[in-house]
Amino acid sequence: MFRVSSVPIDTDLLSKELINSSSGAFVCFEGRVRNHNEGDEVVSLEYEVYEGLAVKEAARIVEEAKEKFGILEVVGVHRQGHLEIGDIAVWIGVIAAHRGPAFSACRYVIDEIKHRLPVWKKEHYKHKESKWVNCSEHDGH
Amino acid sequence: MKESKRLNIHYYALLREKTGKTEENIESFAATPLELYKDLAKQYGFPLDFRSIRVSVNEEFQSMDTALCSGDRVIFIPPVAGG
Numbered sequence: 001m002f003r004v005s006s007v008p009i010d011t012d013l014l015s016k017e018l019i020n021s022s023s024g025a026f027v028c029f030e031g032r033v034r035n036h037n038e039g040d041e042v043v044s045l046e047y048e049v050y051e052g053l054a055v056k057e058a059a060r061i062v063e064e065a066k067e068k069f070g071i072l073e074v075v076g077v078h079r080q081g082h083l084e085i086g087d088i089a090v091w092i093g094v095i096a097a098h099r100g101p102a103f104s105a106c107r108y109v110i111d112e113i114k115h116r117l118p119v120w121k122k123e124h125y126k127h128k129e130s131k132w133v134n135c136s137e138h139d140g141h
Numbered sequence: 142m143k144e145s146k147r148l149n150i151h152y153y154a155l156l157r158e159k160t161g162k163t164e165e166n167i168e169s170f171a172a173t174p175l176e177l178y179k180d181l182a183k184q185y186g187f188p189l190d191f192r193s194i195r196v197s198v199n200e201e202f203q204s205m206d207t208a209l210c211s212g213d214r215v216i217f218i219p220p221v222a223g224g
């Protein structure tokens with residue numbers, strides 16, 4: 001289950017969605033806003049999400065993770081809107097019978113989310129003009 | 142002969158800023174998203190090459206060469222940066 005949120009992520013609440021007596025392992029990844037990127041000082045950022053497609057694509061990623069690693073459940077949330085340094089941008093929780101598949105699936109889900117979800121990030125810098133990450137003319141070539 | 146189609150286009154991120162719009166309805170002779178993107182890039186001065194763009198048609202990823210139909214909802218997806 002994956003959703004997009006305009007308000008801060010409540011990790012305690014999300015963890016409670018992953019209580020299952022068959023599960024011996026719970027692994028989570030918390031992506032946070034850091035204060036620098038490629039040598040520039042970042043002061044805050046915006047996430048913009050095409051929510052309809054993002055939720056659909058994330059559901060596919062979760063199904064792939066279940067198929068590949070035999071895990072029990074995944075819960076994920078990605079923020080949209082304005083975020084400050086230290087805010088949680090994305091949270092992925094995975095439960096499985098054992099820790100190996102839980103770690104592998106969590107890594108798989110966050111990696112695929114980064115590459116496949118229609119989510120864009122605009123960084124605001126201390127010393128230069130804000131920009132959409134990966135969207136410069138020379139990027140992606 | 143090409144037929145004109147009525148398309149609903151939504152813009153996100155850099156493309157939203159370049160157009161100054163979140164969406165618009167247009168009449169277009171573009172047969173594919175690739176043709177449509179090239180038309181819009183010229184009109185609005187999109188800085189991104191079509192090779193770095195993906196497209197969603199009716200809320201599903203599609204090829205840039207897929208056939209467009211009247212009534213389609215088209216969203217061009219610049220390089221993503223989630224997580």
